Amino acid sequence: AQSVSQHNHHVILSEAASLELGCNYSYGGTVNLFWYVQYPGQHLQLLLKYFSGDPLVKGIKGFEAEFIKSKFSFNLRKPSVQWSDTAEYFCAVTFSGGYQKVTFGTGTKLQVIP
């Protein structure tokens, strides 16, 4: 079955540290990839997405993600985190052949310490 894995469940970083959150999926066909973020007390919102083209995708607030097809990965990165990046981050994937169904990972809680 198609699945999405986020291996880091809880990450704690100091401000200005670099961030990389892992996301892997299991499916050999065409995928669309997303990262969503949920700040404390706010709606889940889209951070960035990949449909096709350049595998390095830039999103809002300085985040980027790289699609590596051979590794079935779509890791999220930020060179220097801020306290305001404290949130829960969800990787999501749509798999070809179906309707617009999005499969979410289990989420990673990021805590940035000032």
Place this chain on the structure above:
Amino acid sequence: SQTIHQWPATLVQPVGSPLSLECTVEGTSNPNLYWYRQAAGRGLQLLFYSVGIGQISSEVPQNLSASRPQDRQFILSSKKLLLSDSGFYLCAWSLWGSNEQFFGPGTRLTVL
């Protein structure tokens, strides 16, 4: 612009009582609609989706049901709540043909 509403924001219900959560979308027509449950450490689990009025697909067998009586209205229901129904319920919509989903504020349901 499009907006999505969910109510109530929080709900505390006794075991065995009925449930009705409502989601409405404004500013778009014929959206795809979704109900998710978010549980700590388990991410978002898709419960139901709908591609049109009266068209409901269930992703997992459970104690819940969904209905879409109008184009931009999506309702999550239960006849008798279980303790295990406690959780955070999110409604989402997407444009037909698009994979990008937009989420509502959610409803925190506690079953006692």
